Amino acid sequence: MWRFIAGRLLQAIPVILAVITVTFFLVRVAPGGPFDSEKAVIPEVKAALEAQYRLDLPLGQQYLAYLQDLARGELGPSFKYPGRSVNELIAAGLPATAELGAYALLVAVVLGGLAGVVASLKPNSAQDYIPMSVAMIGICMPTFLLGPLLVLVFGIHLEWLPVAGWGDIPGDKILPSLTLGAAYAAYIARLSRAGMLEVMSQDYIRTARAKGLPEWQVVTRHALRGGLIPVVAFLGPAFAGLLAGSFVVETIFQIPGLGRFYVQAAFNRDYTMILGTTVFLSTLIVLFNLLSDILAAWLNPRLRAQYGEA
Amino acid sequence: MYRFVHVLCLVLMAAFLGGCSAGESNVAQGNRDGILHFGNGSEPQGLDPHVVTGVPESKIIDALFEGLTRKNPWTLEPEPGAAASWEFSDDRRVITFHMQPEGRWSNGDPVTAHDFVWSWRRALDPAMGNLYAYMLYPVENAEAYATGKIDDPALVGVRALDDMTLEVTLNAPTPYFLQLMDHYSSYAVHRETVERFGKATDRFTRWTRVGNIVTNGPFQLQNWELNRRIVVERNPHYWDNDAVYLNGIVFYPTENIVSEERMFRVHQLHYTADVPLNKIPAYRKMADTPFVEAPYLGTYFYLLNTERPPLDDVRVRKALSLAVDREALTRNVLYGSNNPAYAITPPGTLGYQPPQLFTHDPEEARRLLAEAGYPGGDGWPGLELIYNTSESHRKIAVALQQMWKDALNITVTLSNQEWKVYLDSVSQMNFQVARRGWIGDYVDPNNFLDLYITDGGNNNTGFSDPVYDELILQRAPRAATQEARFALFHEAETRLMEQMPILPIYTYASKHLVHPSVKGLPPNLMDFVNVKYIHLEDVPLTEFELE
Numbered sequence: 001m002w003r004f005i006a007g008r009l010l011q012a013i014p015v016i017l018a019v020i021t022v023t024f025f026l027v028r029v030a031p032g033g034p035f036d037s038e039k040a041v042i043p044e045v046k047a048a049l050e051a052q053y054r055l056d057l058p059l060g061q062q063y064l065a066y067l068q069d070l071a072r073g074e075l076g077p078s079f080k081y082p083g084r085s086v087n088e089l090i091a092a093g094l095p096a097t098a099e100l101g102a103y104a105l106l107v108a109v110v111l112g113g114l115a116g117v118v119a120s121l122k123p124n125s126a127q128d129y130i131p132m133s134v135a136m137i138g139i140c141m142p143t144f145l146l147g148p149l150l151v152l153v154f155g156i157h158l159e160w161l162p163v164a165g166w167g168d169i170p171g172d173k174i175l176p177s178l179t180l181g182a183a184y185a186a187y188i189a190r191l192s193r194a195g196m197l198e199v200m201s202q203d204y205i206r207t208a209r210a211k212g213l214p215e216w217q218v219v220t221r222h223a224l225r226g227g228l229i230p231v232v233a234f235l236g237p238a239f240a241g242l243l244a245g246s247f248v249v250e251t252i253f254q255i256p257g258l259g260r261f262y263v264q265a266a267f268n269r270d271y272t273m274i275l276g277t278t279v280f281l282s283t284l285i286v287l288f289n290l291l292s293d294i295l296a297a298w299l300n301p302r303l304r305a306q307y308g309e310a
Numbered sequence: 311m312y313r314f315v316h317v318l319c320l321v322l323m324a325a326f327l328g329g330c331s332a333g334e335s336n337v338a339q340g341n342r343d344g345i346l347h348f349g350n351g352s353e354p355q356g357l358d359p360h361v362v363t364g365v366p367e368s369k370i371i372d373a374l375f376e377g378l379t380r381k382n383p384w385t386l387e388p389e390p391g392a393a394a395s396w397e398f399s400d401d402r403r404v405i406t407f408h409m410q411p412e413g414r415w416s417n418g419d420p421v422t423a424h425d426f427v428w429s430w431r432r433a434l435d436p437a438m439g440n441l442y443a444y445m446l447y448p449v450e451n452a453e454a455y456a457t458g459k460i461d462d463p464a465l466v467g468v469r470a471l472d473d474m475t476l477e478v479t480l481n482a483p484t485p486y487f488l489q490l491m492d493h494y495s496s497y498a499v500h501r502e503t504v505e506r507f508g509k510a511t512d513r514f515t516r517w518t519r520v521g522n523i524v525t526n527g528p529f530q531l532q533n534w535e536l537n538r539r540i541v542v543e544r545n546p547h548y549w550d551n552d553a554v555y556l557n558g559i560v561f562y563p564t565e566n567i568v569s570e571e572r573m574f575r576v577h578q579l580h581y582t583a584d585v586p587l588n589k590i591p592a593y594r595k596m597a598d599t600p601f602v603e604a605p606y607l608g609t610y611f612y613l614l615n616t617e618r619p620p621l622d623d624v625r626v627r628k629a630l631s632l633a634v635d636r637e638a639l640t641r642n643v644l645y646g647s648n649n650p651a652y653a654i655t656p657p658g659t660l661g662y663q664p665p666q667l668f669t670h671d672p673e674e675a676r677r678l679l680a681e682a683g684y685p686g687g688d689g690w691p692g693l694e695l696i697y698n699t700s701e702s703h704r705k706i707a708v709a710l711q712q713m714w715k716d717a718l719n720i721t722v723t724l725s726n727q728e729w730k731v732y733l734d735s736v737s738q739m740n741f742q743v744a745r746r747g748w749i750g751d752y753v754d755p756n757n758f759l760d761l762y763i764t765d766g767g768n769n770n771t772g773f774s775d776p777v778y779d780e781l782i783l784q785r786a787p788r789a790a791t792q793e794a795r796f797a798l799f800h801e802a803e804t805r806l807m808e809q810m811p812i813l814p815i816y817t818y819a820s821k822h823l824v825h826p827s828v829k830g831l832p833p834n835l836m837d838f839v840n841v842k843y844i845h846l847e848d849v850p851l852t853e854f855e856l857e
Contacts, residue, residue, distance in 0.1 A: 032730025037363065038747070040737065040767030041441060044457045049439035052513055081353075082361045082513040084536075092536040151572060163572040166538070251566050254573070256537035260565070269730050 001297070001304075005290065012286040019282045020070070020275065024063055027266075027274050034079035034269045053079065066275070075276035080268045086276035093258035096166055100176055100255060101242035105235070107181030112188025113231065117219065119189070120196035120227070131189060138186030147179040147252040164254040176253040180246055184238050188231055196227035229299050236292025240285040335577035336560075341827050341846045344557035349570045351583035353537045353563040357518040359494035360433040360440045365837075366583070370561055371494045373542050373841045374525040378407050378426070378476070378491040383832050383840040386753060388488045392421055392498065392526060393476070402483035407476040414547035415500050416530040423470035429498040431455075431463040437511040442495035445751065448484040482787045485795070486754040493751060500524040528554045528842055537563055555830075555845035574600070574823045575854050580846070581831065582823040587702065590645045592856040593823070600823045600854065604833030607659065608749035608818035609651050609758065610706075612695070615742050616811050617772040620691055625682040627810040630743075632668055632675035633717035634710055640816050643709050647821060651814035653807050654748070655758045655799075658835070662755045662796045665804045672717040679718050687719030696725050697745035698732040706815065707745070736770050746770075749818065753835060755799040756786065762806055773811035778802050 035041055035049050050056045054065060069076055075086035115131035122128055154175060155163035162172035199205065200223055208222045209215075247259030258277065265273035297303045336347045354367040359375060378396070379388035393407040413421035434443050434456040447453045450467030454460045467479030480487060490496055501510075503524045508515035516522055523531050528550070529542035540561040544554065564570035567584045574582050585593065585601065593601035620626045636650030649657075653664035668674075676686070684690050695711070697703040707724045714722050722743070727735060735741050748768075750757045760766065760782050764774040781802040789795035806812075820837040830843035 030730070031734040035441075036730055036733045036737070037441065038733065039363075039441070042444065042457065042767070044436050045439050045441060045443060048436050052437075052439060077514050081355050083356045083358065083515060083518060085514075089536065148568070151569075156572065156575065159576070163576055163578070164569045165573075165578070169578075252569060254562070254564060254566065254569050256535065256563075260537060267729055 005294070008290050008293070012283075012290075015286060016279065016282055020067070020279055021063075023275055023278045024066065025059075027269070027271055028059060030269065032269055034271060036269075053077070070279070075279070076272035078270055078273050080265065080270040080273065086272050089261055089273065090258060090276060090280055093256065093261050096255050097243055097246055097250070097257035097259060100166075100173070100180060100246055100249070100257060101239055103173060103177035104181035104184065104242050104246075105239055107177050108184035108188050108238070109231070109235075111181070112185035113192050113228065115185070115189040116192030116194075116231075117196055117224070117227070120193045120200065121219070123197060128193075132193065135186040135189040138182050138189075141182070143179050143183065143248045144252065146182055147175070147249060150175050150179055151252070164252075166253065166255040166257075172253075176249050176255060179252070180242060180249045184242065187234065187238070191230045191234055192228060195230040196223060199223045199227040202226070225299060229296055232299055233292055233296045235295070236288035236290070237285070240281070240288040243284060244281045335851065337577040337580055337825055337827065338851055340560075340580060341848050344555065344846060346556050346559045346828070346841075346844060346846065347578065347580045348559055348561050349564040349574070349579045349582040349584075350540075350561040351563070352565050354540070357523065357531070358513075359497040359499060360429070360438055360442075361513055362494075363441045366561075366563070368494055369839060370540055370542070371497070372492075372527070372839065373529045373559055374523075374527045374531060375494065375497045375499075376527040376548075377493070377497050379488055380492050380840060380842070381489070381836070381838055383830070383834055383838060383843055386489075386834055386836060386838065388491065391492060392426075393491075396488075403480050405478045405480070405487070406471075407478065409474045409476065410549045411474070412549040413526065414549060415524050415526050416545045416547055417500075417524045418547055419500070419502075419524075420473070421498065421526045422473040423476035424473065425498040425501065426476050427468050427470045428501050430468050430496065431466060432499070432504075432510050433495055434466060435463070435511050439511075439513065440495065442493070445490050445493055445495040448480050448482075448487050448490070450479040450481050484787070485792060486752045486756065489752040489754070498526065500526075529556075529559065532558065539563075550842065554842055556841065559841065571823065574825070575856075577825075577851055579823075580825040580828050585821040585823055587645055587647070589856070590647055590821070596854065596856070598826065600825060601821070602824050602833050603647055603819050603821045604837075605649060605656065605658070605835060606749070606818040606820040606837050607656055607753060607835045608747060609654055609656055610648075610745075610747050610815045610818060611651065611654065612710075612813040612815065613736065613741070613744045613746045613771050614811055614813055615739055615744075615771060616809075617739065618742055620682070620684070620693065621742060623682045624809055625678040626684075627813070628668070629675040629679040629682065629718060630714065631810055631813045632671045632678070634713055634813070634815070635670045636815060637670065639706065639709055639713075643705050644816065648816040648819045651817045653803055653814055654761070654812060655755045655803060656750070656817045656835075659750070659755050659758075660753050660792075662799060664755075665800055665807060667804065667807045675717055679720070684718075684720070687721075690720045693720070693722045693742050694725055695722055695743040695745075696727055696732060696735055696741045698729045699726045703745050710815075739770055739772065743813075744770075746812070747818070750836075755796070755803070756782070759799055759802055759806070762811065771811035773806070773809060775805060775809065778805050781805075 035046055054062055078084050078086050078089055115135060119128040119131045151163050154161045161175050162169040165172040205218060205223055208218045246257060247263045250257040250259045262277040265277060340347050350369055351366040354370055355362045355364060357371060359371050376391045378391055378393040380391040382389050392410060392413055394410045396405055396407045398405055409423055415421060430446060432438060433440050434446055434452055436456060436458045443456045451460060451465045455463060455466050469477045471477050504510055504517050507517040507522060520531055520534050528545055528548045530545040532543040533541040541558060543558040564583055567586050570582045571586055571589055573579045593599050614621045614627050616622055640646060640648050640650050652666040655664040657663055695707055697707050711722050711724060714720055736744050748758060761768045762773050763779045763782055781798050786795050786798045789798055820833060824831060827847050827849045829845050829847055831839060
């Protein structure tokens with residue numbers, strides 16, 4: 001098992017290095033620079049700025065200098081926010097994004113898992129079709145539509161919940177979490193339904209039923225563990241996706257998270273910020289994929305044996 | 311492990327659902343405690359007045375710092391700020407500022423003339439990379455120092471005669487110079503604080519952080535949560551503290567104007583930075599509407615590249631401009647919130663009225679186009695219009711495209727570009743027609759007209775007229791009276807519009823939602839907010855019913 005983890009971590013290094021290199025050079029190819037503005041910039045001022053940010057060096061040298069900084073864990077100063085380092089900006093945005101991601105995942109697992117399990121118990125009946133149709137709508141509905149809809153209903157008409165903010169007013173975390181979690185809940189519903197259907201036809205379920213266990217115990221004690229394996233495998237990438245893809249929800253609800261920084265950095269040509277967030281998020285994605293593999297192995301004895309041999 | 315997962319889920323669930331009770335709104339709380347909740351558009355780049363550029367930054371910096379003067383929000387006339395009074399020399403080239411005797415930094419240190427001398431040198435230092443350094447160029451030798459032509463900052467025309475007296479020498483009499491004194495590029499920063507955290511010209515230091523920053527304005531920095539809020543509180547050392555009503559201001563980075571409007575509607579904000587266009591008609595119909603609009607010192611126009619065919623022919627440029635029905639455009643596409651523009655300078659800039667040489671005249675437009683060799687659109691080589699990606703720019707471009715098709719029977723293709731790509735295209739003049747906007751930094755026609763001097767950094771059209779250059783650069787600054795000066799500007803702008811290197815479309819308008827409890831925040835041409843005048847009245851909160 002440890003060899004498996006170590007091997008996967010080693011594989012991650014060239015992946016991340018490739019991400020850095022491609023990003024570094026691609027952002028430089030894009031027209032326009034961080035100091036271009038609507039008003040013409042005086043050449044002397046531009047030269048002074050470029051010198052302060054090392055942009056006057058040859059590109060190769062800039063790349064090497066960046067890698068050196070990165071090896072020390074420094075992501076460099078932000079162009080858009082002078083006086084702030086990229087490390088600091090990520091640290092400032094991450095808690096809100098991670099919290100939002102965790103709640104969204106919770107919403108996704110609870111709602112999605114429940115719907116999937118319920119649907120799988122009576123396949124091809126109303127109990128199956130209704131939750132699965134709702135799930136299909138959930139997958140198709142983009143967050144930029146669902147968010148404002150929820151706000152309109154619960155925030156403006158019913159006045160039950162705040163329309164925006166994060167940790168300012170009690171309850172203001174509910175709508176963003178629902179919005180972001182909805183699409184993932186739908187995926188999880190479909191995954192858990194499929195997983196449960198497969199498990200419910202297995203021999204050990206028949207054995208459990210033959211022992212005379214009531215149906216709910218068959219489901220909770222025996223079927224769930226196997227039926228939810230596909231869901232667990234999905235959780236790692238899903239959480240990474242929630243972190244990297246939360247910018248729409250963050251914008252709708254004015255949440256001070258990482259996603260907004262990430263997207264704005266690209267528009268601003270904030271080179272260090274684009275690189276910093278990309279490196280950070282790709283590392284997270286690699287790590288979460290690994291985590292979900294480990295979790296899946298822990299749930300599934302067959303995989304565990306396989307990793308143990310490797 | 312199972313148990314751990316269970317507990318974790320329960321904890322998350324509890325945190326998620328925690329305290330779902332409705333609390334008191336920001337506005338109700340703010341009205342009671344004297345705290346203004348201010349929608350500010352976006353997260354500021356920073357708070358160093360010599361580093362940042364931008365409107366949201368200026369709103370916070372104006373609350374924290376104070377220049378030599380501060381504008382009255384109704385008349386826009388300069389009122390005493392860090393300077394208690396000032397006088398001009400007879401030739402109006404030398405201004406002597408007398409500092410406020412009670413002027414104090416937020417740490418209690420006196421604000422002296424030396425602070426301004428040091429700060430202006432910092433603002434102009436080429437190593438600072440200050441994008442707004444040019445605001446101080448009317449000062450003698452400021453431009454030479456900022457562009458590295460001279461190295462000695464002592465040659466710049468700003469001197470402290472003693473602690474309380476500041477003498478500023480200008481290149482030439484500059485009628486708008488006092489206005490520049492409340493632009494943040496001319497503000498003083500606290501030298502000791504700046505130097506404690508790094509070199510004077512360093513952009514990366516922590517001197518503007520909470521706990522570090524020392525300011526001389528009516529407020530001081532209390533809290534700064536990135537992308538969430540900036541809170542400023544009363545500065546007890548401020549010289550005019552008694553005149554300040556507010557105890558604090560909370561600035562929100564309301565990037566999404568749709569959310570901002572919703573926050574306003576549920577009393578989370580006193581003031582919004584903007585209003586979504588499609589909500590304007592509903593707000594207009596409301597009795598006692600919180601919607602406030604006013605002309606804004608800016609013009610929305612298209613750049614016409616005079617170096618590329620077919621726009622190298624002035625008749626084609628005029629035909630395009632005459633074919634545009636600006637009245638219909640502002641009424642139908644912009645919900646009547648903007649006025650049509652027929653020249654580059656917004657009307658009423660300190661009493662200056664720009665020339666209007668043309669109106670909507672499709673007949674004349676067709677005649678001009680035929681004369682240029684494209685009768686009824688025959689042989690038209692095509693034309694491309696670029697704009698930066700945005701729904702409102704697209705709507706306007708589509709409307710004009712249709713007007714040109716209808717009036718002139720010519721095809722214009724539209725192409726949207728991402729912001730920085732668009733900026734690159736404009737500065738390289740890699741376009742035929744390009745959208746452009748210009749917001750004045752100070753109220754004076756010069757701020758718009760000096761864009762089109764030959765090879766001006768913001769000209770971007772290839773327009774070049776030696777007579778125009780002479781009017782703007784040589785004759786207007788030496789005019790004896792304001793009337794004579796405006797007459798010269800009028801002459802120059804007439805020449806500009808006869809050549810039509812730009813196609814003016816509309817004058818900007820500022821649009822805000824202002825809660826009925828907020829007083830002393832009048833609309834004005836600069837969209838300028840003077841926080842000293844704002845006070846809050848405890849009015850009952852009523853719902854905003856939108857149809």
